[in-house]
Structures are given as C-alpha cells and as structure tokens.
Amino acid sequence: MFVFLLLLAVIGTVEAQRVPGQQKTDSCLCKINSSTWTFPAVQFMEVTRQVQICEDNLNEFEEKLRNTKAELPMMEATLQNISARMKAFGYLHTSALYSALHLQQLNQELEEIHQSVNETHMQNPNKETHNLLSELNKAKHDVQRMYRDDFFNLETMKKRLRDLNNRAQSCKTMPNDFRSTCHQRIMTRISSPSITKLNSISKSYISGAWGRDALLSSKEHYWEHCLVSGHKHGNTIRMYKSYEDFMANRNYKDEQIASSYSDKNAVQGSGTILYDNTVFYQCYSTAEICSFNITTKATKRMKLDGAGIDNKFPFCYYSCRDWTDIDLEADQDAVWVIYATEENHGNIVVSRLDPLSLNITHTWKTQLFKRSVTSTFMVCGVLYATRFVNTYQEEVFYAFDTTTGQEINTLSLPFEKVSAGIANLNYNPVDGKLYLYNDAYLLAYDTFN
Template sequence: MFPRGLSIAVRMAVISLIFAVFLVSASTLLSAEVEHQYREVHGVLENGNRCVCKMQFSEWEFPVERFEQLQDLSQNCTKSLEERKSEMLDAHLNVKNLQQYDKQNLLFMKGHLKKMKNQLESFSVYGNLHIGNCSGGILRNISEPVLAQVNPYGTSYHYGGWGMDSMPGSPRHYWVMALLSSNIYGNVVRTYNSYKDFLTAKSNIDISVKTSYTTANAIQGPGVVVYNNSLYYNCYNSGQMCRFNIATKGITNVVLPNAGYNNKFPYCYYDCYGHTDMDFSVDENGIWVIYATENNYGNIVLSKIDSISLAVLQTWKTKLFKKAVTNAFVVCGVLYATRYVSNTEEEIFYMYDTITNQEAKNLNIRFVKYSPNVANIHYNPVDRKLYIFNGGYMIAYELLFY
C-alpha cells in the first residue's frame, strides 16, 4: 500500500490524515441527512440498472410570494372585521337614539318585526302543505272593504248579521237580521231579491220569524246565517238550534248536545258580546255551528250539522278558549278566529284544520273595521267573501289565499 523506504512515522501520519478526512466526510453526510431527513427524492431506473434521481431544490425554498399573499389576506380580513365592528357599534347607537328620542318609530319597527316573525313561523309550520279541503289553501290576507254601508235599521243597532244566501246555486238573495230588542233578541229577517235592491234599500221584504221577541223559537244572539233560503240561529232562551224556512215559515229546532247558552260561553276577547254562545257558519262543505261546552273546558267546539234535520254529523274539539276570541268562521273546513287589536283593526290569529287536526295561533292577518264591536263574521262560499256586521255597519271583504 505504501512505497518502500517510507518510515513508520511517516506511514502513521498518512494513516491518521486519511482517518481524519473520513471522519469529516462522515460527519458532513450525517449532517446533510439530518437537515434533509424530511425530503423525499424519487428515482427511476434507466439504461439497465442505473438509478437516476431528479432533485428539485426550488420546492424546498421558502415560499416568499405565498407568504406575502397570506399576509395581505390577513390584513384585509382584519380591516373587514374592524369595519363590521364599526357598523355594529353605529347600529347600536342608532337603536339607543331611537329608544331615547324616537320611541314611536321604534315601536313601529318592533311591531313590523313581530309581524314578520309570525308570518315566518306560520310558514315554518305549514310551508306549502295543503290546508283544508279546498284548492285555495291557507288564508293569506283580507282585502280592504269592498262594500260598507249602514244597516237599514240605523247605527244604534250594533248586533245582527247580513249577507247573501250561502248555498251554491241558490238565487243571489241578500238578507239582514238586526237584534231589535236589548241587542239580544230578534224576530224579523229582511230580504232583497237582488244586489241592486240591497244597495238601494228598495223592494225589501220583511218576514216575521215569530210574533214576539221573547217566545219559543224566536231569534237569540247575532250568530245567524242564511243557507238555502233558511235562517239558522240559536233558539230563544235555550240550548237549541233553530232553522227557519223563509219560504214556508216552518221552524225546525234541535238541542245542540252539551252546548253552553244564555251567555255561558260568549265571545269575549275585548268586550263580551252578549248571547253569542252559538255561532253558525257556512263553507264549501255545508253548515257548521261554533260553540263551547263544559266537557271541553269552555274551549271552542266545532260541529258539522245536517242542513235539513240539524243533526250533528261530526264534532271537533279545539284547545282555544271561546271567551278569548272576538268571533270565528269556517272556510274550506278550517276554523278561523279573530281578536281585537284596536277600535279600527281586527286580527285573525288562529286556525284549526278539521282535515289534519292541526292548529296554529300565529296567523297575524289584520283587517280594517269601522267599530270595536264585531257582532257577526261569516264566509260565503258562493262569492268567497267575508261578511261582517260591525257596530251597525255591514262590511264585505275579499279573501286571499296562498
């Protein structure tokens, strides 16, 4: 290995130098391995058994451009958050100023938001589900009055009912019934053979139901309706239903089982409406009676009745206390109830679907009225209008559905 003639000392020095170089090389390789231990280098076989490795050092370099982009994004986000924070503080100050200096607008906004909330809740409960048994669906809104005039007896007669015959296919005869004795009793129904006669208050026919206000089968309370030329009402001083045939003058009376009467369960939300224990209503399915019973704890009971015999065909019990509403009516098998909002505004707030047994108390459908007193509300399936006897005024409205 070494040339001849070299001394042992020289040879030992050379060996020491080679060993030192080996240690330095090994140390350098180990350091590089540690530094790049997370780097992966993939090789491929070329020209037989020769392994070729391509190393892209650019991938290991610090991503300066990307870092600058992230730094800019962070700064922009921080700026945006600061702007949103500033907007929220401004809104907070605006609300405080409204509360302190402009309470009227604040209350208006509160009412508006409440109305929107109720409408959204109604949508969340029902969505596009089919309500009732008509194609119209759930009641959405009520128009401004399309007809309004004082009843023929004068505004001092606050209790009664009016409308058009509710039987599909019947002649479009109009009728008015006002309670002429103590706002409780009546015995006459006034009829008109045409809409023109009704508007002009001409050619009316007064038909006596009984000769006396306070006698058996006389009219008690304003919850009346005309269907197929017959007047339906609560018989005087009893828990009976009466049907008066306007053509023949014949009367049919039948007890309504367990129904309260004589002001046991009247409508009573804002002010009690005397002798409204029984309330008759008509829809596309026929005639109904709305009342309350002790067995249902004074809550509203709705019964479908036979239009001729007055026999109860089917009954539904709701959880709505009858004295907690102003009035009620039926549309497409759905019971709707109203409550007082102000002297000039009423609200339909409740519905009960007899098809699905679903109920809701957040409809929030408001309409204009002329007086605090709402004595009679009923729907007519012939023209799809709502008829109201309101403080002596006769008012009609269009109904809008979803």
C-alpha cells in the same frame, strides 16, 4: 360698694373664670371676657337639621296615611270587580279542570270512538283508520292499567282522547271531493272593505248579522238581521233580491221568523246564517239550534248538548259581546255551529250539521278558549278566529283544520273595521267574501287563498 365674684364655667373646658363686679343701686355690674368660651354653632345646626328631617319624615308618613285611606275604597272596589269577573270561570274548578275525570266515563268515550272508527275502517280501510285503531287500542289498555294500578293521570289522558276523537271525526264520512274543492287549505290575505254601509233600520241596532245566501247554487239573495230587543232577540229577517236593492234599501221583504221576540222560535243572539233560503240560529233562551225555511215557513229544532248559553261563553277578548254563545256558519258543503262547553273547559267546539235533517254529523274539540276571541268563521272546513287589535283593526290569528285536525296559532291576517265591536262575521263561498256586522255598520271583504 360690694364686690361680687362670679364663677363662669367655660364650655368645652374644665376652667372657671373669676369675674369681679360692683353694686350700683340695685344692680350688679360686671365685665365678662367672652373670648374664653364659644357657642356650639356647628352642633346646633346639626341638631336643627335632624329635627327638620324628622319633621319631613313625619309629614310624609301622614301624607301616605291620608293617601292609603283614600285608596282603600278604590282597592276594595277593584277587588270586588275582579271577583265578579272571575266568577264566570268558577266552573273550571268545580266542574272540570281541577277534578279527575271518572274512569268509567273515559272508558265509555273511548269505546264510542273505537266503534265509530272501526265502522269507518270496515267500509273504507286505509292507513289512517288502521293507525287510529291501533292508538285507540293502546289508549284502552292504558285506561285498564289506570284501573289496575290506581294511577290517575287523567288530564293527560283527556287531551289524548280529544286528539283521537278529532282525528276520528276527520276520517268519518267526509265527502270524497272535499279536498279538491278546497285545494288551498289556509287563507293568506283579507282585502280592505269592498262594501261599507249602515244597516237599514237604525244606527242604534248594534247587534245583528248580514250576508248573502251561502248555498253555492242559490240566487243572489242578500239578507239582513238586526237584534231589536235589548240587542238580544229578533223575529224577522230582511230579504233583498239583488245587490242593488240591498245597497239602496229598497224592494225588500221582512220575513217573520216567529210571532214575537219572546216566542219559543224567536232568535237569540247574533250568530245567524242563511243557507239554501233557510235561516239557522240559536232558539230563544235555550241551548238549541233552530232552522226556519223561508219558503215553507217550517221550523225545526235540535238540542245542542252541553253548550253554554246566556253569556256563559260569549266572544270576548277586548270586551265581551253579549249573547254570542252560539255562532252559526256555512261554507261549500255544510252548516257549522261553533260553541263552548264546560266539558271542554270553555274551549271552542265545532260541530258539522246536515242542513236538511238538522243533525250533527261530526264534532271536533279545540284547545282555543272561546272567551279569548272576538269572532269566528268557517272556510273550506277550516275554523278561523279573530282578536281585537284596536278600534279600527282586527286580526285573524288562529285556524283549526277539521280535515287534518291541525291547529295553527301563528296566523296574522289583519283587516280594517269602522268600530270596535263585532257582532257577527261570516264567510260566503259563492263570492268568497267575508261579511261583518260591525256595531250597526255592514262591511264586506274579499278573501285570498
């Protein structure tokens, strides 16, 4: 029998243990006293924990990679959507907002305003025209200094020019009794709907306009105009001789404005108004205003210089309403056209029309971006703008007084509706009501000054 000696190193120490053993058959038997060394259980558990953390981090990283791969197409689609939406505003960079206004054009506009104010001052001299002439002379001097010193602060000068022009328009040829007929300048409240009904043709016709003849001396003629060709074009207007007939959809007459939807005199968009038995509207696919006299069947046309059309400057805010680039309105004294131009950076422009000659007599340029509102209407020469609150509520939030040139951004006049979309909103001076075409529904409201 042989005795074997095993040398065992004790972990954690420098000691060794001699272990005797005996050979039995082909095996070596020995007894080991394990009390002299211990297994590093604490260290082992720490290493195991670190391995688990590492594994969890790796799994989390792999999950993020999978999510990123899934989100990349969505992010790309969102970016393309934003790019497409921003394309409509590209003109701001290429045409106006970021390019310097040519000094010669600026000087020419100043000369035109100066000539207009000077003629008004010669006919009816007053403190306002005198002050305007002084400010215009100072502005002309500043332009000459810009020529001389090569100092271009054109955006500031452009805003100054717009303000001077608005004041000049307010001074020029306004009726003497205009203020007396509109003693309370700003509206204070809008009632709940006093009329609510579906249009007389079909619920599918979500775009159009309706109301009452806006001429103060007119008979009780109600009208309804639905866009029936892709919510874009129309060629008839439905006329009612009484309120009772309108509510009952009876005894009406469909007056033909044009021979077809694609005729050059057909209606485009929902910005239609009836004034003195004459329909005023945007002509088919052009930046022109048409007037159609129902009695004589005569049509007149007038070009609206610089007006954006074909959804360049529609009413938007919550979502854009197609084919609302040009909006016709009426009040006590005139027909108004509301639109936007690149020259005014897409902001609303208001022009006053002579309804007989179909000529523009005044034009004001506001600082309200047209795509930021859902609809507009005119009351006593004051432009009002609305915005979306929710599906069942709208709010008048802005006013521009053409008599004073004052802009008011602090209005809050809420009113109810039955659907989200607004195709047309117009005021009638005969009964003091607002008429709303609300996604195929026809609503009316009382207004309070």
